Amino acid sequence: MPRGPTLEFWFEFASTYSYLAAMRIEALAEAAGVTLRWRPFLLGPVFAAQGWTSSPFNLYPAKGRHMWRDLAREAARLGLPPVVRPESFPQNSLAATRVAVHGAEEPWIGTYVRAVYDAEFARGQSIAEPAAVSNLLNGLDLDGPALIRASTQEPVKSRLRSIGEEAKSRGLFGAPTFLTEDGELFWGNDRLEQALAWAMGERSAGMR
Known part of the structure; x- marks a missing residue:
């Protein structure tokens, strides 16, 4: 069978609007017949390249309150x-x-991503400590300690650095970002449906 269209979902766990997108994107992509590619990355280096030392929601208090x-x-x-x-x-x-x-x-990546976001923004818990992440993994019937160990090995660290460089080279400036196979970039949770439509070939979806 021919492969369906693919949509890349670039997300940062510290991002509030990535949370909204992450909690619904897998079901929406499946319903649309779009293959979802999970692209976790860190926004810190991207913000630093823009001259920001923290989230813009902290740098601009009124924006943060809103x-x-x-x-x-x-x-x-x-x-x-x-x-x-x-x-x-x-x-x-x-x-x-x-x-x-x-x-x-x-196969567990979607469930894991949602679990992290749920802990962070629905329960207000810390996700910063490896032990906290390990506990979340254990709660998904995964081997938390083993996955933490594997994720701290040099190949993963190198891969994460490469992903950061790729994000900058492809013009990402925030999260969530959705990239289609033809290179069209959609930014923000409120552009998720448009990104899926564009991925399916509905080119007018992004032009309204």
């Missing part, structure tokens, strides 16, 4: 649990991201 209110509204609209803001924002997502890089092609 974001948290908007996030709460959108979570309610999408039927997600009420948002619980983590004590630290943005969180250090390195440990969680390394596991996602290691398992990006594994």
Whole structure:
């Protein structure tokens, strides 16, 4: 059978709007007949290249206050649990991201990604410590300690660095970002449906 269209989903675990996209993208892609490619990456180096030392939601307080209110509204609209803001924002997502890089092609990747986001933004828990990530993996009937060990090996670290360079070379500036096979870039949770439509060949979807 011919392979269906593919959509790349670039996400950062510290990103609030990546959370909204991650909680629904797998089901939407499956319904559309689009193959989803999970692309975890770190926004820190991307922001640093733009001269930012932190999230723009921290650098611009008014924007940050609006974001948290908007996030709460959108979570309610999408039927997600009420948002619980983590004590630290943005969180250090390195440990969680390394596991996602290691398992990006594994059948559990979607379940894992949603579990991390649920812990972070629906329960307000820390995802920064490897032990916290390991516990999440254990809760998915995966071997948390083994996956943490594997994700800290040099091949995964090197792969994550390469992904960061790829993100910058392909023009990514934030998350979530969706990239189609023809190189069209869609940015933001509210562009997910357009990205899927474009991936399926509906070129007018991004031109309205």
